[in-house]
Amino acid sequence: MSKHQLEHILQCHPIARTDISRGCNTDLFTRDGAKIVDFEAGTWAAALGHSHPRINSIIIGQIEKIMHTHYKLTSDMAEDLAINLVELLNWKDGKAIFLSSGSEAVELGMRLARLVSRGDKMLTFQSSYLSAYPSTSFPRQENAWVQVDHQQCNGCRKTECSSCSVLSELDFAGIAAFIFEPGNSGGRVLLQPNKLVKFLAREVKKQGGLIVANEVTTGLGRTGKWFGYNHYDLEPDIVTLGKALGNGYPISAVVIKKAVASSVESSNFVYAQSHQNDPLGCAIANEVIAIIKEKNLIKRTSEVGAFFLRQLNMLQQECPIIKEVRGRGLMIALELTISDVTENVFEKMLAKGYFIGTAPAANLLRFYPALTVSKKDILGVCKALKEVLGSHRVLTGKT
């Protein structure tokens, strides 16, 4: 059997390498032992780094006890995780449910919001990514969504959004929830203005809607705070989590404030899924939270992210091809002035031993490394970027 071809994996996107055999913290190793520094932390999920020894030993210990149970049964691991999360959110007597993927968590969060608020439409930002399911995917159905383009607010000097003629046309009646994805913006790192977020949240609440913070990518430290919404004056009713919660193991969560949870429970809502509240994922997530706390990774992310941004801003002075550098914590993007070169940059960076993210349609390079990334690797990726982006002609193929 060939080990080098992907003959049986359905190809839904270009595959960059087929020979990754192991990982250690921010490093990936190919079958031949070559090292690639992972500036995407898996798919933004391995926030503590790959193959973390403490996570490995929790997995081994837990599978020897039990990894999966019927959804009618629960465990100390699930209860402990619910307690951990409601404590982090400061939501006394809040409740949580655990699923497998971020998409599932967002879907369930939206369903619960509809159930409790009795609205049917959802409000979100045009640039927000919410799940892989058709109900939220682009292009979103106009009759089910109210979508706000926050980029039209760039440069706005108004002190109050209520005096904005564009926003005053929005109809907030019948909106079940404002689903706020804080700053990730589908990997484009478009940081929404606080004033606008506050305004939308207030108007939705006035009409009986809820606030759902979609923290699948921004939760658990990525932005230099525990949750991405902590950068805003907004208090959610429901928080969805995924990715970093399992450090690469698929576990997600919907965490719900007490009042919302009481409404859901009194409505006799029924929801059952095969991997609901599975002990293995919950045990892993409890350890992830413990490690983030013990290693002070929230503060570290804020400091190391600021260091990374400074390096990229310095690089921008030397590389005219860099249009903009933006970021929050270790959620960083670099926008280029020219189109159709991101994949060329990606290939060249990979050849130099750095796996970086790209968003070709937005001319964007992306850096979402593990929260444990070293300054040495940050300096290394910046040096490689300088070599690649400095040779403008090589990138465009123009002589």
Ligand SMILES: Cc1ncc(COP(=O)(O)O)c(C=O)c1O
């Ligand atoms: C903000 C956000 N929400 C939801 C999802 C969906 O999560 P998953 O891919 O685990 O289903 C993603 C995935 O990238 C995401 O970035």
